[in-house]
Amino acid sequence: MDLNGVRTFVTAADTGRFQDAAAELSITQQAVSKRIAALEKYLDVRLFARTARGAELTIDGRAFLPHARELLRVAERADASVRPGRRALRVDVVARRVVMATLLQNFHRAHPTIALDIVTLEGDAETAIAAVEAGTIDATFHAVRTRQQLPHGIGAARVIDEPHELLVGPGHPFADARAVTPTQLAGHRIWMPGLPTHGEVADYFAELTDTFGFTIDGLGPVFSKEALLEEIADSPNLATLVGAGTRYLWPDSYDLRRVPIRGPALVYPLSIIWRTDNPHPALTELRSHLDARRTVRPDHEIWLPTWAQRIPRPTD
Incomplete structure (x- = not known):
């Protein structure tokens, strides 16, 4: 699973808008869309539903969110376990x-x-x-x-x-x-x-x-x-x-x-x-x-x- 896609998903879920997620991650809105689309393809589910107010989590998106956060925490601990300093x-x-x-x-x-x-x-x-x-x-x-x-x-x-x-x-x-x-x-x-x-x-x-x-x-x-x-x-x-x-x-x-x-x-x-x-x-x-x-x-x-x-x- 691509952790960049997971991180983008969590950021978009927190901000509620792909545009805001792009600004926070310092990437383009198109890149946000591509990463989330790739993650959705990998999981074979829809994670977001587009609305007039932005992007809302689907039922699958809400189910995946706590696990996505844990994946990022584990990745951070794994990185810290070997990185000097x-x-x-x-x-x-x-x-x-x-x-x-x-x-x-x-x-x-x-x-x-x-x-x-x-x-x-x-x-x-x-x-x-x-x-x-x-x-x-x-x-x-x-x-x-x-x-x-x-x-x-x-x-x-x-x-x-x-x-x-x-x-x-x-x-x-x-x-x-x-x-x-x-x-x-x-x-x-x-x-x-x-x-x-x-x-x-x-x-x-x-x-x-x-x-x-x-x-x-x-x-x-x-x-x-x-x-x-x-x-x-x-x-x-x-x-x-x-x-x-x-x-x-x-x-x-x-x-x-x-x-x-x-x-x-x-x-x-x-x-x-x-x-x-x-x-x-x-x-x-x-x-x-x-x-x-x-x-x-x-x-x-x-x-x-x-x-x-x-x-x-x-x-x-």
Whole structure:
């Protein structure tokens, strides 16, 4: 079905005169007549009856009108879904509770007119980079370990340095500590069930534990984050590592404590990853926003994995 004909039909129905429809569409009255005649031929019905007052809808015309309006609305949505600057910026935040989701929420508050489509892709950095390369998403956030990891035409910039905190229950030896050092974690059970065994996260924690001499217990079923928090709240020796920008909610009765790790702070470096030829104007706005608000980078000494040096921050 010719959408120009549908649009002309709706305009003529609204104005009541082919002449007025022609003026509104910036075409000739003859063109209006031809478009409507072609639509009538396609539908095999009469849509208008000519009267002394102009053009009145027939019974078929009145029946078709609401569907014609919906066709135009669907066409507009379809156009907006793929046209840069009109469709929503689609960003993968990996998980809804982590620091990237918080940053995107702050970006939305600062730019409420920019439409965002927040998604959480399953998989590692390679999966997300492939989605960026294919155009499925506009941007994602991951730790990038090497420039060779990035295909041609894919850019990355380190925009988030997130320190880890120790999460413990009220009976843990560090429950009342103002801060702990990484070396103090040796001998304590740091429980992170479901920790990946390969990929960016696994590489990070492998180098971290090798450097500071403590171990992470990644064994055990992963029922939910809520179940993990309940276990830690009831235990005098369990602890876990959480990002400073990660949002968890728990009942007051748990009395969980987030203890900063310092001397040095343990930082997980995250990069925004995007296609360098992506013309979406909101992508530029997002990158500028993140660069201006480099999040949660601690003021004291930090530890970074050696591969983090390969993806510099935007102004490094």
